[in-house]
Amino acid sequence: MAVCEGERRELCRDLDGDCIGGSLHDPCECADGYFPWQVGAHNTSGLFYPHIVHFTCCPGPSQNECGDSLTHTSAFPVFAIALLGILLSTFLMRFRIPPLWQLLSRRRRLLWAQVDGTSLHREVPMGRWCVTKRDLQDFRVLVQQAVAKGDIQPTALDPFDPTDFTIGPNMHTVTEQYIKPVTDACGKASWALMQHPHGLQCDLFITHCWVEGVYEFLDKVLASWPLMAKAAYICFLSNPQNLDIGELIASPEESPFAKALHVAHHILVVPNRSASIYSRIWCVYEAFLAYAWGKQIYTAWSFPQNLWLRVLRVGAVYVASASLTVLAMPWVEHELYSYASLLLTLISMNLWNCFYSRPNSLVLRVAIVFAAISCPGHLAVTFFGERGDKEQHNGIGLIVCWFAICAMEFDRLMLADAHQQSKQLQKGFKGLSGARSSREEDKDRILAALSESGHEKDVEEVVEVLMRMNVTTPELREAAARSGPLGDASKFSCSLVLGSCIFWLGSPVLLLMYDVEHAEGLRSPLFWIVAVECVAAFLGFLLLPNERKPFAARCQQLWAPMLVVHLLDRFWTWHYYAVSAVVGFLVLSMGFVGPGRVAQIPCLGPAVVRVLFGRPPWRRSLQIARSGSLGSTRTSPETDALHETPVQSIRPSA
Known part of the structure; x- marks a missing residue:
């Protein structure tokens, strides 16, 4: 001693x-x-x-x-808790745990007043035939209860499994066996006006295919609901299913479809497992009009099944490895174990980086598990070994790396789900001519109207853009017009964001912790510039709109060169903070101004946008998005004509 x-x-x-x-x-x-x-x-x-x-x-x-005398003492109970977490999460994956809002909805009693549906739908503007997010949550619980009671039963055309709570009966079955009987008993109003007799202003238009399961549809809509949206138009809930819509519409341009699409700010496209939503002519046409009118279009998504249980299981493996390493310290060679676990961690990280685009591969899964085992082993020996730094802030490093490992598994699961969704969007899609409609006359009218206006090719290009990017906004269209077709713009890597935060925030935090040795660094203005930039970036990212966050997250790639500085152990020098201040300013400014304005920078801007979206920097694709309806959302005579000719020449079905 x-x-x-x-x-x-x-x-x-x-x-x-x-x-x-x-x-x-x-x-x-x-x-x-x-x-x-x-x-x-x-x-x-x-x-x-x-x-x-x-x-x-x-x-x-x-x-x-x-x-730290308590570390070894607490290692065994921590290991026991982590092992229990691994077993418990694996066991719970066999069951479906309903979210909290479902449990609360089951305790609520929903009472609907008798209304005169015919009069109500004449008095309330069609742009107000909408439902709220809470209405959809309640509707899911009601459908689930109706299936359990036998009010909704499988049919020859829809042989759904009553015990399945992830897909459920399709929209045709739910409408015929549940929505029509309930709304008929309450006065033949639509489900939306039965809930809200005075109506709600539409700011979200939801387009879907009718063949998807109701649970699948609702889960994706609820997970993708825009933050600022209050009410949504959904045809099977907004239109009065027991009334003849033809009697309520004096002219086609006054249809519920046209009114809701015109006033909505956001458009949500809901894919499904049965068929591509773009194989339905009305969905294609709605998406095209929304694109031409400059609407913000999103592809709906939902969290993969058992997402959080899978992530927490990897986190439990991490905790078990750290505590087991502490218990084994009396019998291992600390320095050898530290370097061996570090080598295994680096190998696992490289495999994760190489196989990231193949999220379902066995190599990627094994790499994450080995990283969850080796990384905490190295850190435990580093912090608590015979040459370790046994300070209270050691736990911060372990916790940060725990979040990093969990983020790797989270990204893998989300990317696997994104690949599956991409296949769903392409399933059965055969172009505009191959799109189907429940009424053949609707398809003929749409094709004739598009042929007369000369927008047939534009429609197929819009569908290709949506399938490639999963989201399109006026800003993204401007960026694509200058930089060429871009990749998926709907999601971002949590691992990338967390990794950049570690390098951005890591050096100021470490400097504050080691202020005795490096107190002179606290007097440097560069240190405080980096610290302020980091806080501003964190708060700004939280406040950014959802459509801006993926690009802001992609800008974090600019921190990659700082990894070399970190490995060379050049913390706490003015060179480090000077580079950090410059990189931090670039990340902040580019993330906040967005891809459209970055692409406006002469020469360099389009190349930077292409690189951030994973495209070749100096090689533009063969076809750049054209100006007009596809390249920009500026008003033109051609775009203005879309507001009149196609809508007035087509009468939408119920």
Whole structure:
């Protein structure tokens, strides 16, 4: 056991004769009447190995031991809890755990007043035939209860499984067996006006295919509901299913479809497992009109099944590995174990990077598991080994890496779901001529109207853009017009955002923790610039609209060069903070102005946007998005004509 003594207070700043923090079983201690005092830290290898903290003893009453005596004691119960978490999460994956809102909805009693549906639908403007997000939550519970009671039963055309709560009966079955009987008993109004007799202003238009399961549809809509949207038009809930819509519409341009699409700010396209939504002529036409009118169009998505249980299971493996490493320290060679686990971590990270585009591959799954085992093993030896830095903030590093490993598994699961959704969008899609309609006359009218206006090719290009990007906004269209076709713009990597935060925030935090050794760094203006930039970026990212967050997250790739600086152990130098300040400013400014304005930068802007979207920087694709309806949302005579000719020449079906 290392024992060190000091006789004068001023010796606390002298590195000569200091104690170096010992292992958990051989900590440094001070004699009676003295307490340990951290006086500095240094890096022994200059590359990967951690900072070694020096202690000396100062006179005065205080805790006698500078080692972490509780770490080894708490390792066993932590390991037991982590092992229980692995087993419990694996067991719960066999069952469907309903979200909290479903449990609350089951406790609510929904009462509907008798209304005169015919009069109500004449009095309330069609742009107000809408439902809220809460209405959809209640509707899912009601349908589930109706299936359990036998009110909704499988048919020859829809042989759904009554015990399945992920897909459910399709919209035709739900409309015929549930919506029509309920609304008929309440006065023949639509489900929307039965809930809200005065109506709600439409700001979200939802287009779907009718062959999808009701649970699948509702889960995707609820997960993708725009933050600022309050009410949505959904044809099977908004239109009165027990009335003849033809009697309520004096002219086609006054149809519920046209009114809702004109006033809505957001359009939500809901894919499904049965067929591509773009194989239905009305969905294609609605998406095209929304694109031409400059609407914000999103492809709906939902969290993969058992997402959080799978992520937490990987996190439990991480905790189990860290605690098991602490328990095994008396019997392992610390330095050898540290380098071996570090090597395995780097190999796992490289495999994850190489196979990231194949989220269902066995190699990627194994790489994440090995990273969850080796990374905490290296950190545990680094922090609590015989040469470790046993300070209270050691837990911060372990926690940050825990989030990083969980983010890797989260990204893998979300990317796998995105690949599946991409296949759903392409399933059965055969172009505009191959699109189907429940009424053949509707298809003939749409094709004739598009042929007369000369927009047939534009429609297919719009569908290709939506299938490739999954979201399109006026800003993204402007960026595509300058930079060429872009990739998926709907999602971002949580691992990338977390990794950039580690490099951005890591050095200021470490400098504050080691202020005794590097106090001069706190006086540097560059340090405070980096710290302010980091806080501004974090708060700004949270406040950004959802459609801007993916691009802001992609801008975090600019932090990649700082990894080299970190590995060379050049923290706390003015060079590091100078580069960090410049990179931080670029990340902040580009993320906040958006891809459209970045693409306006002469010469360099389009190349930067292409790189951030994973495209070749100096090679434009063969076909750049044209100006007009596809390249921009500026008003033109051709675009204005879309508001009149196609809508007035087609009469939408119910």
